[in-house]
Amino acid sequence: MNRSIRKVAVLGSGIMGSRIACHFANIGVEVLLLDMVPRELSEAEAAKGLTLEHPAVRNRLVNQSFQQTLKASPAALYSPSFANRVKLGNFDDNLADIKGYDWVIEVIVERLDIKKGLFEKVDALRKPGTLVTSNTSGIPIHLMAEGRSDDFRKHFCGTHFFNPPRYLKLLEIIPTGETDPAVLDFLTHYGDLFLGKTTVLCKDTPGFIANRLGIYALIQTIRVAADMGLTVEEVDKLTGPVVGRPKSGTFRLSDVVGLDTTVHVANNLYASGEGTDESREGFALPAVMQQLYDQKWLGDKTGQGFYKKIKDEKGKSVILALDFASMEYKPTEKVKFATLEGTKAIAEVSKRFGVLLAGKDNAGEFYRKTFSDIFRYASFRIPEIADETYRIDQAITAGFGWQLGPFETWDAIGVSKMLQIMEAEGMKPAAWVYDMAAAGHNSFYKIEKGQRWYYDRSTKDYKKIPGQDSFVILSNLADKIVWKNAGANVYDLGDGILNLEFKSKMNTMGSEVIEGIQKSISLAEKDFRGLVIGNESVEAFSAGANLAMLFMFAIEQEFDEINMVIAQFQQTMMRARYSSIPVVTAPHTLALGGGTELNLHADKVVAHAETYMGLVEFGVGIIPAGGGTKEMALRCSDMYQAGDTELNILQTAFMNIAQAKVSTSAHDAKAMNYLQDKDQIVLNRSRLIAEAKQAAVELAENGYTQPKQRNDIKVQGKAGMALFMAGIAQMRLANYISDHDAKIANKLAYVINGGDLSYAQQVSEQYLLDLEREAFLSLCGERKTLERMQGLLNGGKPPRN
Structure with missing residues (x-):
């Protein structure tokens, strides 16, 4: 059967249901999100004279849940506009609509009788062949299918998403003994390719795989911590990034998830483990967990859990941590x-x-x-x-x-x-x-x-x-490295394509990485037909230029050295753009400053959906000078059409840089013009380098021709500069920005408008690169810029001096 998913119905609009609906909307699917009809009016509805039959009342639960999800942080949608892909309704009025949907996902309360009652209605309404799955985390899948039609049981299984579905990669697929293997194959492939998930086939056992192991590890960690007398802060430090786990650690994660959720899953695993789990007692709640649960100190949702945030006498937020011995909160302490x-x-x-x-x-x-x-x-x-x-x-x-x-x-x-x-x-x-x-x-x-x-x-x-x-997995290709230095590896991916991998801290672009870019392009031009620049870092594609090196030169007033470094960086970016072979970048997570500039100069960008791009140099007192300001002026010039108010288009690019704005997703990066229509967005991070390689192959096979540098970039000159500087002056007078902010913004306005030109005209890329470099050098001589750099390098936020 040639199955496709165009329309998905999500039954249940709670935290998980709404977020699952949003993630399907993220990939362009039409979604129907349903929930119950309220049994009584709210005070506000009664005051308006509404009745239980009013549409706003009947859809109140689903409307409220979905609006809460749209306001939540981190965002469930790649772009706010994607909310239009979700249609809201209720079980009484709209459940019959599922007959036109390809996949029905149940995400209601964890009670078998209620789920079975809903599935009975779904079975009577669905068309044959419609997929039906449950997002349960604790109820055996086979029990929910009892009494259903043969076609329902054949097309039914568990699909357990992890919260939040946009960000966590896991999709557990749990078949019953009657699930059609073709359905499992389809869901495994669909979850991987379209939803960007790591799809794991599980057995229908308590907690499936991730919760069974993860909750056991969490509870045992809490038990050991209590036995050893370790503090909350100490355990979170020990169970965070140092061992390759999220920076939230154990206890902060529990507060975010909600202790009630953890207790619910643990109790289910304890109850179901009798006679089957030799370590069943490991799910018995430690005393501290039970006490917190009894006192309803459940974490963020109740305002306190293992941590508590308060305001001190000066109104400043202070984080307190729970003391297990006294069950009282105390100020957090630095762990060593x-x-x-x-x-x-x-x-x-x-x-x-x-x-x-x-x-x-x-x-x-x-x-x-x-x-x-x-x-x-x-x-x-x-x-x-x-x-x-x-x-x-x-x-x-x-x-x-x-x-x-x-x-x-x-x-x-x-x-x-x-x-x-x-x-x-x-x-x-x-x-x-x-x-x-x-x-x-x-x-x-x-x-x-x-x-x-x-x-x-x-x-x-x-x-x-x-x-x-x-997939292309670089960590499996150690024998395919054709060149390396301390900051970069170059791999032969086969099919005439090389891959450059950065290996510096946060993949910052220091001298070794710049050498790697230059060398990989030379190797590809000589003996290959394309280059991919991508890596498997969990932290960053690239956090930008090596600020420590720049700060060292600036503090010593080595301006010739800074000029040489920036010129080399610009030349490297331009070489990536104007090489004789296609250069494809594969950004993910953070691509900031120079990391964004590299992507701006690629022939094609194949970006993971969770890519956070931005020209953020303004925050440390400088402007983008690796071709970033030049490239945004160029892209704005290419957007101008007859009748446009050109300064409005340019102002958007100017403000993105001046506010050091970072995209919230790859789709947002496209809206900011950091990604273009020719670029590609990939949902599954694991596929990123393979997709980038394929893009490089296609560019080469389609007859890639080395492009020529541009000399037709329309800039606005004094007219644009005057408008921008007037706005900057007004913001300074209103105290929205500091004197130094105004100085940086004026430098940026000067460059992006093409400098001191008496009228709008066309200029070359090199002309704008020279303006960038001059402005950058002058700002590096400013004491307040050095203070900002030092603030960031010392692990804090740059001062807004």
């Missing part, structure tokens, strides 16, 4: 462990674990206890919840934002070494792990010929992880 200090120089997460587990302080003990327990528990879940290690690791990394799953972390430590640590802690994993080690297999994974293999307990040998052919 000798063990963590020993990892500061280790950039790769996988290489930190040896230091962390060898620690002689409380940090080391904490890691030995918690790692031993989660590894032990994960080993016993095979084959109960999954037959393969990689499914467990995929679910945990995609659902909880860990860089490495349990078995990947175990590999990074060393299987035999970890076994010794576990036994010293009084814990032993499942027998199959000992069998694996005894057979001489020293890892759960291995890489051969660019492909990743996993140890299979049933065959006692390695098998290739399926589905890799659609």
Whole structure:
């Protein structure tokens, strides 16, 4: 069957339902979002004289839920305009409309009887072949399908999204014994390609995979912390980025998710684990969790949980942390462990674990206890919840934002070494792990010929992880590096395409990265036919130029050095634009300052949907000078049409730079003119480099011709400059900006309008690049610019001096 998804109905408009609806709207699908009809009027409705039959009353619940979602932060939609793709209604008046929809997703209250009652109605209304899935996180999938028609059961399964659906990659797919395998194949592919998800096939077991492991790890972490007398702040530091997990850590994450949600899932897992889970008691709530739950200190939703935010006597926000011993709140304290200090120089997460587990302080003990327990528990879940290690690791990394799953972390430590640590802690994993080690297999994974293999307990040998052919995974291609230096690697991706990977901290663009860009283009021009610039960093595509180096030159007043560095940076950007081979960039996460400028000069940008782009130099007292200001003037010039008020178009670009505005998504970057119609947006981050490679191949095969530098950029000259400067002066008089803000803005206005020209005329790219560089140099000589740079480099926000 050639199935496509054009229209999706979401039943239930709560936090998850509304956000799932928004994510389908993000990809262009028409969505119907339904909820219940209220049983009684609100006070406001009664005051207006409305009745229960009034449309506004009947849709009140769905309207309120959807509006709350649209106001929520982080945003559920890539662009506010996408809200128009969601139609709102209620179960009584609009449920019959599902007959015209391709996929019906249930996201209502977690009660089996209510779900079954709704599915009975859906079964009677849906057309044959319509997909029906449940987003339940705790109810067995097969129970919900009982009593339904054969066609319903054939097209029914669980599709468990993680909240928030736009940002968390995991989509667990849970079949029943009657689900058509073709449906599973379709959903797996659709979730990957269209929804941008890591789709993991799960067994219909309690908590499926991610919650089963993730909630166990969370509760055990809290239990160990309480036993060891660790503070809330200490645990969040230990369970954050240092081990490749979200910066929220354990307790902050619990406050964001809501303790009631965690308790609900934990209680379900405890109840369902009787007789089937050897570690069932691990889901019993620690005393502190039970006490918080009883007192309704549930986290952000109630204003306090493990943390509490208050205003001090000066009206400043202060974060307090819970003291387990007294159950009272105290000011947060800075955390420092000798063990963590020993990892500061280790950039790769996988290489930190040896230091962390060898620690002689409380940090080391904490890691030995918690790692031993989660590894032990994960080993016993095979084959109960999954037959393969990689499914467990995929679910945990995609659902909880860990860089490495349990078995990947175990590999990074060393299987035999970890076994010794576990036994010293009084814990032993499942027998199959000992069998694996005894057979001489020293890892759960291995890489051969660019492909990743996993140890299979049933065959006692390695098998290739399926589905890799659609992806380019740089970490698997160490044998394909054709050139490297301290800040960059160049890989041969095959088909005549190279890939340049940045390797500096936050992928900032210092001398090694600039050398890498130049070298990769030279290699591609000589022996290949295209270049991709992309990386697999979880932090940033590139956070921009190396500010520390620039600050060092500026503080020493080495203006010749700064001029040379900026000129080289400009030449490198221009070479990317005007090379003889196509250059395709693959940005994701942060692409700021110079990172944005590189994308502005690519032949094509293949951007992940979650790409946050911006020319942010203004914040540290300078203007974009790697071709960024020039390129925005050029793009505005190309937009001008007869009858346009050209200064309005240019002013938008000027304000984006002057406000250091960063896009909230790749779609937003397109609205800001940082991405263009020729560029491509990819939902699945894992596919990004593969899609960029394909774009480079297509450009080459379609007869790529080296472009010529432009000399037809229309600039506004004095007329535009006068208008912008008048606006800047008014903002200064109104105290919206400082004197130094005004100085930077005037420099920016001068450059983007083409300088001191008496009338609007056409200029060359090099003319604008020279203006950029001159303005940049002059601002580097300003004391207040240096103060801003220093403020950022010291880990804070630049002062608005």
